[in-house]
Amino acid sequence: MGKERSEKEKVGGGGGGGGEHNKRNMFVSCVVMNSCAAELKLVLTALLVLCSIATLFQILPSRFTISASDLRFCISRITTTTTTTTTTTISPLNSTTTTIPLTPSPPSAQKDQVADNGVIKRVFNPYGSAAYNFITMGAYRDGHNTFAIIGLASKPLLLYSTPTYQCEWVPESSSASNSTFSTVSYRILPDWGYGRVYTVVVVNCTFSEAVNGENSGGKLFLEASTSGGGDKNRNITDRFEVLNESPGDLNMSLFSSKPKYDYLYCGSPLYGGLSPQRVREWIAYHVRLFGERSHFVIHDAGGVHEEVLEVLKPWLELGYITLQDIKEQERFDGYYHNQFMVVNDCLHRYKFMAKWMFFFDVDEYIYLPPKNTIKSVLDSLSDYTQFTFEQMPMSSKLCLSADYGRYYRKWGIEKLVYRDVKRGVRRDRKYAIQPRNVFATGVHMSQNFAGKTTYKTEGKIKYFHYHGTIAQRREPCRNLLNVTEINFEKVPYVLDTTMRDLAWSVKKFELKMIGPKLQNTRQ
Amino acid sequence: MGKERSEKEKVGGGGGGGGEHNKRNMFVSCVVMNSCAAELKLVLTALLVLCSIATLFQILPSRFTISASDLRFCISRITTTTTTTTTTTISPLNSTTTTIPLTPSPPSAQKDQVADNGVIKRVFNPYGSAAYNFITMGAYRDGHNTFAIIGLASKPLLLYSTPTYQCEWVPESSSASNSTFSTVSYRILPDWGYGRVYTVVVVNCTFSEAVNGENSGGKLFLEASTSGGGDKNRNITDRFEVLNESPGDLNMSLFSSKPKYDYLYCGSPLYGGLSPQRVREWIAYHVRLFGERSHFVIHDAGGVHEEVLEVLKPWLELGYITLQDIKEQERFDGYYHNQFMVVNDCLHRYKFMAKWMFFFDVDEYIYLPPKNTIKSVLDSLSDYTQFTFEQMPMSSKLCLSADYGRYYRKWGIEKLVYRDVKRGVRRDRKYAIQPRNVFATGVHMSQNFAGKTTYKTEGKIKYFHYHGTIAQRREPCRNLLNVTEINFEKVPYVLDTTMRDLAWSVKKFELKMIGPKLQNTRQ
16 A cells, blocks of 8 residues: 655745845846846746756655655644644743753754763663554534533553643634634543543633624634653643634524434444344334434444444434444554543534433443433423432343243343342443533543533333343343243342333334334344 | 754655656756756756755754744654664554554544544544653673663553653664664663653663674664553654764773772762761761772762762862763652662673672761671672671760760761661671672662572671761761660660761761861861
8 A cells, every 4th residue: 555745845935035135146147147038047947847846746645665664754844723634832941041952853863972070971762652642533613602622642651740721703804913812721530530541621712702703604623732751851732633614603592502313322332243133122122212302323433333333323314323433443453442531522512402411321221211211301300410320230141931932033121031130239320411511521421511410200200221242243131031030140139020011112102103123123 | 942843854765766856857847848958057057056955954953933842753764774763653553554644643633523324433542742762771791692681661661551662773784784783672660660750761782692802893782672551552663872882992801801990889869958077977888898999979969069069079170080970860750869760770781890889878987897898898709799797876966975076077887876676587698709600689688680699698787877877967876875776766775986986087087088178078
């Protein structure tokens, strides 16, 4: 595969000016040397052609080589701050005199020096790059004057240094001078100290007044400064475009109008060999539960293979699902398929499109006790920005003897009927939020929001968790039992047919909505 | 302070070839258009001048701008592997088709795309650099065909990825083809899992045959590959010169001849407000102990301030000390002033210059019981590559009532006479090695050596440790006691005048060696 020189070399404004100056001198000497107009024309033509060639050199990818590529840092200058390209600025952090060059990687190694008093002054030569400073996933407008940028940053940078983030708004029709900077810029690290090479950052930028109020378009830039993280002598600032609003595109009424959906599901990254049948059951169950004014955002980190896509397709076509292909994030080594980044992207991307947002997994089933509807439950919790609800852990292999010979045709929620009732175990909870009041979110709860939170939801809402079933392509039933209570592998279980009793109505719902096309789905 | 464009832009050999081709076409058309020889000359002159200008453009730093610098990655190609400059090669790690550009930082952000089936393909745009891939401190020849490179590498790179290192030897008088690659290249991580942004790496490279055997000079390059550490799709290899042997410079007999010194001290980084008087005592004591065929390598990480330098100077002038200014390493955030890197640099730098190497601190005093000399002890341990010896912890504040009124004139080892005898406490040991058999070392022992190690040195050698005295500029004596045993702050102490009894002879030795010039040294 050919490697292309995809970054155009660029001689800065000043450098170009210097070249121009030289050319003029040359031109003057030509005039002195030759008075012949025809010759002058020729020289000018030659100049033009040569300049064109020289320019092409700077722009065209070089397709002539066959050997290893030689990448290096090149510094050129910019004289305007309204460029739309990425820039990196390096400034010394301390004000003491230093012999360290200001380029990240010096062209050739410095050498140790022996001072007059015999002291050996050792040099340390740094090379290359082991991690990016910042990786963007999404940038979203959160209001008239506020934005959120979701991405990854280097973990040791955040652990041992204090990188800073600032936003700059550059109007579309701007002269260089009228860009504005955010007055409040703070970062949220929502991933509870997890992370590996990279960790999740949500940058919140707020400007002192409305941005793009005239709807004439503009661009948001993020400036990410290392503050000496990788090199204490250098504050490296990377500046890059994160959001582009075209003229007329902005609809400020979005922030105050009724959201399109009542309930939106933000899924964690799906990966591995998921069972199409389990996914089929899950989506039919939850479309039925959440109803017409709901939407499901599914994040495919490699788990939505051909057969899983088949069971999602009917619901995709009905408009219930948005499928986000996030396989690219696997390039960046963070916690658990960059789960915390993904849920935060979902939060901000759909913040104004739903009244409530739910965060749970595809092996988990929300359950509302009899006489409750999703509307009645959420209306009763509308004073809260966030509520959490408890888990009902279900066995992934204990089934009923009564299903003998038929269990392979039954749904997971129908045949897995034994509930783990071990006491004294702290069990994860799941949660829902009203996203307009939330700045960042997590996997089991949000810790960055305005308003109140409650965990007193018993009797209103809970979830059944079929841990270990979703990536299982074999038949889950391993033990057929004929009891209402059992100790299995030192864990006490009781028979719980709550979900089993609902299965028939979910099947009926699916048939009504999408017909029989998924009837032959495999485990 | 003006920032300079210190990395020269470089159009690769292939690109240059293409340009040449274009110029020839131009030249041909000129010939067709003009048959006049004078005009042709003029055009050729213009060509030459313009080419020179174009070349200068690539080389000269641009000194014309005043604004922020715009740093960007530029990729050019190399067609030869014998260049002496730093190169970075990026290759895809997986062989699947990918739309990711091969530059570390794309020129402008990619955008999300919606596929035909409605799936949103999300992109993740990486920017900048948070940490270097590799930072060199030193590279040393370890034998006819083997080398060691000591430096720092990105900690998460080593923790979560498997970066690889390889050496390349490029003879001075080489054509492109006759460079050779090391057959065995392995990395040692000597710092026991410590490290922060950076961690210590010792790369050992061994070639299949003698390198630079003809003594005609050459260069050693290290190739450090990230193996996808910061970006799983990319294997970024930085190649840079680490060692340069000029023709005739190599003395192969060094590796087999008797070392210049019998005993060499490798000190850990000195930092903070050290007490000149304590340092004065320490160096006089140890020059006396180790004798004429000894040498002390002191590493100044900021601790050798003006007054400390004063007390070292007489010994520097006598040739007993080499002072290494390593303040620059503070730029790179590692464990404890990059202590592990510093001792490993010392090991390899002086590997063939000493029979034995000692690693301990400047608040520690080696002690040999009566009837032992340093020679007799080490001769008895010569079968061992390494031996460790035990600590005698001394109080940093308990003194003798007998010294009342005079203690401020007494030396630290003279007046601090109470030894901590608390049982059941694991105490650090210190160690010495025969460096020719050692590949990497630590602070309390080496774990990478050939041969045997022993800790059975009781009765032969031990060390007194005056913890908390070296960075203390106040008078250490706080409590004057007139007892042989005491429990102080819940710790049992006994009177131990071993070192006190030696003080007079150390003072006499100092006076003999350097005269009275340090008599007025302050605490």
